Amino acid sequence: MSSPLNDAALDQLFRSARTFNAWQDKEVTDQQLKELYDLVKMGPTSANSSPVRLVFIKSQDAKARLKPFLSENNAEKTMAAPVTAIIATDFAFYDHLPKLFPHADARSWFVGNEALVEATAFRNSTLQGGYLIMAARSLGLDCGPMSGYDQAGLDAEFFPGTQVKSNFLVNIGYGDPNKNLFGRLPRFDFDEVAQVL
Template identity: 45%
Template sequence: MTLALDAAAQDLLFREARTANTFTDEPVSDEQVQAIYDLVKYAPTSMNQQPLRVVLVRSPEARQRLVQHLGDGNKAKTAAAPLVAILAADNEFHEELPALFPHFPQAKDAFFSERPAREASAAFNGALQVGYFIIGVRAAGLAAGPMTGYDAEGINKEFFGDGEHSVLAVVNIGKPGEDAWYPRSPRLEYDEVVTTV
């Protein structure tokens, strides 16, 4: 093997990990979520932008506010999940850049003075961080159920009324329940994906 991770870690994070559709009622603590974040915050983003923002949906009232904006196939499992996280991109991430990217203090104005450029960069780097977050959930011994089947405009208005955030994904989190998995879908092989020039 040429990977530094042992086989058990590879299985936990990738080979045996699946998108969960049902969960047990075992709660997910704030300490578990902080441990997840404290691990994945070290993963790279362009110029250390870190645009990801996370809203933990815990109260029944907030859960109902979220569920009303989900596609029909996502409503029941989200209503029943132990924890739901709304992952969003902060389109005003550049305000933090002087502290987060001290090697180039003028980066805030040099690259991100125009809103469309900020939104594009926040969406791309936020999507990277969504992937890291899912891997972090798996590293905590939990299952993630990421979803994009929702009314984005509705969620943005409901939870981010300031207009500065854009939802990227909604993720159910917990211990997998009964019949949690759909059959494993096929993956493309190396030769179908990788070319050398």
């Protein structure tokens, strides 16, 4: 844990990794998705709350259910992706804290405190979605995260009668670098956004 990753690993995870809009016709297996989740679940969350809920859209039937809720500019690339992950948030996550955080009565911290529930659930499911992107890259997969969709419609279709709501979507597969790949956009330099006090 004390040795930095080598340049090849850092390139794969960060420096050379891209957001893909076109995909090779190459399967992502269910086993790969299980391996992906086994990495995602190890990322830290507040009180081990683990509020992310994932739906991996692979089949043509599932894609047909998803498509009506996608914005026009996201539909084609999403239908072509081997997998689309719905990154969702369980706003009743605290009911699982007796299992996930057993050494304290953590559930009582949240019951009746809607502001804390909302902030904790959204923050930590977003973190877990970020872990998913990095985990996918570490397994040799490419990603295309996006938020252009009808959230209310999608949630009614995939999470009816629950306290689960979608956060964002991530297309997963093997990106095609020869199609629809934008040039690398600028990033801020350290001194523009960070300070050491």
